[in-house]
Amino acid sequence: MPAPDSPFLTLVLTGRNDSYGGDFTDRFFRTLRFNLRELQARGTSYELAFVEWAPPAGAPLLFDQVFAAVPELDLQRCSWYVVDECYQRALSLNPHLEYLEFLAKNIGIRRARGEFVLVSNCDVFLGRRVLDVLQQRALDRGSLYRAPRHDLKLAVDPSRIDWELLEDPRNLAGPAHVLKPPYMGSATGDFVLLDRQSFHRIRGFNEIYRVARIGIDRNLLVKVLSSGLSIVDIGGPVYHVNHLGSYRLQPAAYAGREEQAHWGDRRWHQAGPSYINPDTWGLAEAPVQQRGGASYLTFDWCAVPPLVDLHRVVRPVARVGHPTPGRYVSKR
């Protein structure tokens, strides 16, 4: 049972002030303002769980800027976690990997208070249908909801985002994505909505395979089906304005040298094996210091899971009526 004061929705996001994609901070604040305005206009009860993962030294924290830039954000409805950058180095199994995005998201999922948890990205605008469903609370427990991502052209002026601009098909960069059952994959990390209880039962995203960032979201879908949950299309899109550095625009940027990609080698068997995260998933044992409204997860080796924990890589469970996992694809 959720606590009486718990919100209906926890929106989990992660980011840091590292100029990812050129103007990360502007894009993030702009998107956050839009989404919070729309949630508030519909009276949706929500909290924001933001994980500022391994912020670069010398640059101001996003936490120190966000309240001035996003007046819609209320500290009472916001849980902000700043994670010591030592965790990135201690946890990574790939020196090229710059950001353990899904481990960061697990921190937010683990500490979410909402009945439902929506994991998304900082530059994803929620669509009208998504907002309506959240407002009506028309969600089932045990169903993971997915939304297709509509990419808007690079040339679209992000400073004047409104419904007209978002919903104008002329602004789409290529054909709109369609989610295909049973996995409903494609840009999964941009929209994963599941009740908190189920999210906690499956223990979030894969924390065992810390070799790549790419495909960890897709791997969650294997885990979900293997756990007997279903995957459902929520019925409307989310929007993303293309930007430089986006994987979508340059998926073959590391062709022939995939192991050097800063998102990891995309050819790993993300649709194959499942996983069992340890009890301590989401850095549950990391010491926390409260300062100025934010929670700082300070570094402690005790909170770091072992580098290698191979028995936690498992074959997915075949469920009656559910599909078998992905086909084997030779890597080399």
Add this chain to the structure above:
Amino acid sequence: MPGRDAPRVPSRSGEAGVDDPKTNWKAKAADAVARAKQFEEQARHEAKRAEKYRQAAERMEKRTASLEELVARLKVVERELAVAREHLMAVEVKLDILEGAANVLDLRTRIAIHETSETGASA
């Protein structure tokens, strides 16, 4: 009108007339014998064909049985292949993790050795 004992008139070709009962009977018998032979021949032929078809049916039956067996075996092999692929994927994922860990430990060791040697040099 011809009298009762009037002699039979042979046909123009010299054959016995059709209304000659003896000739008629013989012709009919010869015809029947020929037809019987023909039927016998046909019966032998049909029997041969029937035997051929019986043998073909037998062969088909055997083939069907072996095909059904093959389909059943293929299903088993398909399941085993899927399981083997799942195992292979899991093994490759584990190898990725091991390779990653080895790389990370290698890097950490190099840094530690470098730092130690630098400290030693400055001491």
